[in-house]
Amino acid sequence: MPKESFIYSLDDTDAAARPFLQYARDYVAHLGVERGSSRLTLAAYESDLRDYFAFLLGRGVLAPCDVSRSDIVAYESDLVERGYAASTISRRVSAVKGFHRFLVSDELVQTNPAESISLPKRPDRLPDALSVAQINALLDQPFGEGPRAQRDKAMLEILYGCGLRASELVSLDMGCIDFAGGVVRVLGKGSRERFVPISGTAETALKAYAYGGSRAELSMKGKGSPAVFLNARGARMTRQAVHRIVAHAGEAVGIADLHPHMLRHSFATHMLEGGADLRAIQEMLGHSDISTTQIYTHVSRAHIREEYLSAHPRA
Secondary structure: OOOOOOOOOOOOOOOOOOOOOOOOHHHHHHHHHHHHHHHHHHHHHHHHHHHHHHHHHHHOOOHHOOOOOOHHHHHHHHHOOOOOOOOHHHHHHHHHHHHHHHHHHHOOOOOOOOOOOOOOOOOOOOOOOOOOOHHEEEEEEEOOHHHHHHHHHHHHHHHHOOOOOOOHHHHOEHHEEEEEOOOOEEEOOOHOEEEEEEEHHHHHHHEEEEHHHHHHHHHHHOOOOEEEEOOOOOOOOOHHHHHHHHHHHHHHOOOOEEEEEEEHHHHHHHHHOOOHHHHHHOOOOOOOHHHHHHHHHHHHHHHHHHHHHHHHHOO
């Protein structure tokens, strides 16, 4: 686990921190307007920048115009020493580069100390995906009786059957479900809307939960939330709760550390292995760039190689 060993504790009321925090708020507001980034994304940017500012203040750097290239290199080294993963370091350095680029473009400072800083190379890592046998074991297990059991089964079926992110699952409202048209309307990253097909066991499980009395029973305990998936108090489910439910369901069938995104990866991988067009998978996943979806071609190749090595007599 990374060490939280800041040299300087960032306090919003501290006069030394104010120049940094004000510029950060301007930058985050800019991202919200220019890119249409979600609140979660904007909060992540602000969190990353606060960590960066705490480090700078600890080095005695009191204003953005005083930041040097060596300060940014030292910050990157500090992230390594604190034990962060390469992907986290890359994300934080990217936030730093974007922040300084914004300051120059808005003529708030004259020079960009991060201009020649390169992002750390991320290690090539294929997304984790379950086998079809594991998916069947996960979704065919007994979920028990009662409204919450039906809800949990429906959630897992939708996560895998439609390839949704956990945030997209919990944001679904009843008006997003079109059983007649066989689609689910999903609001993805950057508030981009897409329509994902729903059929088979995912459709059956969702119908059973939504219209079989389970959702209505949960809804009676709340204030009439339009959300599809409700907690025991009748309110919209949280992403954290979905993560816990998915992990628990995985443990029940011997799959350790299962998380919702693994079901999304499994959906994409199995679709590709089943012959689905890459562009169609891109649309269903809501990727804005086809290069993001192409990672699954590597997953598929890895699967093919495993099959070859296990089956070929001379391999």
